[in-house]
Amino acid sequence: MSMNRRQFSQAVAALAATSATPLLWAAQAIKIGYVSPQTGPLAPFGEADKWVIDQMKAAFKDGIVVGGTRHAVEIVLKDSQSNPNRAGEVANDLILKEKVALMLTAGTPETANPVSDACELNEVPCVSSVVPWQPWFFGRNGDPRQGFDWTYHLFWGLEDVIAAYTNGWKGLQTNKKVGGLFPNDGDGNAWGDKKLGFPKPQADMGLSLTDPGRFQSGTQDFSAQIAAFKRDNVEIVTGVVIPPDAKTFLTQARQQGFKPKAVTLGKALLFPSALEALGDLGLGLSTEVWWSPSHPFTSSLTRQSAQALADSYEAGTRKQWTQPIGFAHALFEVAANALARSKSLKAEDVRNAVASTSIDSIVGPVKWGGPGPMKNVSRTPLVLGQWRKGHQRKVELVIVNNGAATNIPAGGAMQLL
Structure with a gap:
């Protein structure tokens, strides 16, 4: 109450x-x-x-x-x-x-x-x-x-978000090829950093990472990134982008025939308003859950x-x-x-x-x-969530992996897009 x-x-x-x-x-x-x-x-x-x-x-x-x-x-x-x-x-x-x-x-x-x-x-x-x-x-x-x-x-920290994301991907049938969207800002440079960020722990887990390089937040064209992901047969997309960039990327990916099996993004997919703006593009996308x-x-x-x-x-x-x-x-x-x-x-x-x-x-x-x-x-705990069609709301964020913080209850298992 x-x-x-x-x-x-x-x-x-x-x-x-x-x-x-x-x-x-x-x-x-x-x-x-x-x-x-x-x-x-x-x-x-x-x-x-x-x-x-x-x-x-x-x-x-x-x-x-x-x-x-x-x-x-x-x-x-x-x-x-x-x-x-x-x-x-x-x-x-x-x-x-x-x-x-x-x-x-x-x-x-x-x-x-x-x-x-x-x-x-x-x-x-x-x-x-x-x-x-x-x-x-x-x-x-x-x-x-x-x-x-x-x-x-x-x-x-980054060690927590890397663990949350990869724990979720382990349960999916994919080719373990990951594409990274890392913008030229504080978060993007940290997440894409070869020592501190995603590249090294992903490589240690047998995941290959395609990183097409830094881009400016607010960009209107993700054709270069999409082409690189298609060339390398990427099935998982990750990164940390602002909500407008997520919408631009996902819209252009659909238009250009790029269909990943999982999209797990930081920052852009945290908020119900951002998911509602994506419409049917948003269902099944995943993100970290801090609270x-x-x-x-x-x-x-x-x-x-x-x-x-x-x-x-x-x-x-x-x-x-x-x-x-x-x-x-x-x-x-x-x-x-x-x-x-x-x-x-x-x-x-x-x-x-x-x-x-x-x-x-x-x-x-x-x-x-x-x-x-x-x-x-x-440090505070972190789990993974996936956006599903809601019962009371248009979309609801369901915790789908709690491997890094088992005291936080999960509400389901991660699903392919």
């Missing part, structure tokens, strides 16, 4: 109830900055953010007690416009003009990386998500021996299950649930937990509280400095 507003507020008020004596409200509100793509080609990544922020305003109505003083909480949302330069600009506005105590950001390297860089430079604590950890860490020239001082990240209503996790902040959070979103927006809901919510779980533990609102104290976070969140356990790949990275 979903929580009502009163129950929701009571759950969060527990954060503030750290003293038996009444606490005075501080004149200064805590400002939390949030940067995500609200417009532009990456806007589906930020579609749920305003709803989540409205939920958080209710959650924080009684403020948060920091160092013995109760503060009101103000959340300031800024639009990256799907543009890295703009993301950096609005991050600097939040840091220098709004004087945020903590920055949150999500939605591909084009938003999260420049925001994280601005925070690292200005010594402001930042928590980011919705970028595989390698393009976030190495894309910012991170040194594995030192890590970062002010920026912390929660999401899965869903069937994930067996509960919010540390509102005590909602993943199912209850998705139901609440659908009831409040009349839209189908979408994966970024869980991670936007989880970022605020970290913020609330860290601020409530911080000794003061000084940047170093807030940063130290973030770094020592250890919670069970709506997206799974979040903990830095532990068994993760880097001290600044907390």
Whole structure:
């Protein structure tokens, strides 16, 4: 069951109830900055953010007690416009003009990386998500021996998405020939990287990869890629592209007589709106699932299950649930937990509280400095999903392989297109 507003507020008020004596409200509100793509080609990544922020305003109505003083909480949302330069600009506005105590950001390297860089430079604590950890860490020239001082990240990595995809393909009858669509952007360059990305582990598994090279996002012609895939008798297509590019590629593939047995793409196939735009081209396509209503996790902040959070979103927006809901919510779980533990609102104290976070969140356990790949990275679980014709909706995302995270239930087996 979903929580009502009163129950929701009571759950969060527990954060503030750290003293038996009444606490005075501080004149200064805590400002939390949030940067995500609200417009532009990456806007589906930020579609749920305003709803989540409205939920958080209710959650924080009684403020948060920091160092013995109760503060009101103000959340300031800024639009990256799907543009890295703009993301950096609005991050600097939040840091220098709004004087945020903590920055949150999500939605591909084009938003999260420049925001994280601005925070690292200005010594402001930042928590980011919705970028595989390698393009976030190495894309910012991170040194594995030192890590970062002010920026912390929660999401899965390329090792997880490679495992999820290949686990799904193992159950299909194919010739093991894979075609890669890797654009010239933060994700594409990481996924196609010969050492960090798909090529080496695929070769180790006996899969051959045809990579026709980098292309610009927004391209109108995939004839060269399709010709290369047909020449090499490719039966599986993978990659990481924006939704408009997926539609262009799939439409032109059909027109040019290229019929793969499986199409598993990151980024483009995450959202119900993108699948509806594809029409019958979308049925049977597969993608990674980072969060869903069937994930067996509960919010540390509102005590909602993943199912209850998705139901609440659908009831409040009349839209189908979408994966970024869980991670936007989880970022605020970290913020609330860290601020409530911080000794003061000084940047170093807030940063130290973030770094020592250890919670069970709506997206799974979040903990830095532990068994993760880097001290600044907390990995979250990943499974594989396939889009099917829905019972209640036009399309539904069914988890078809949970080999890498067996605690997340599967709803069926992967099928050939």
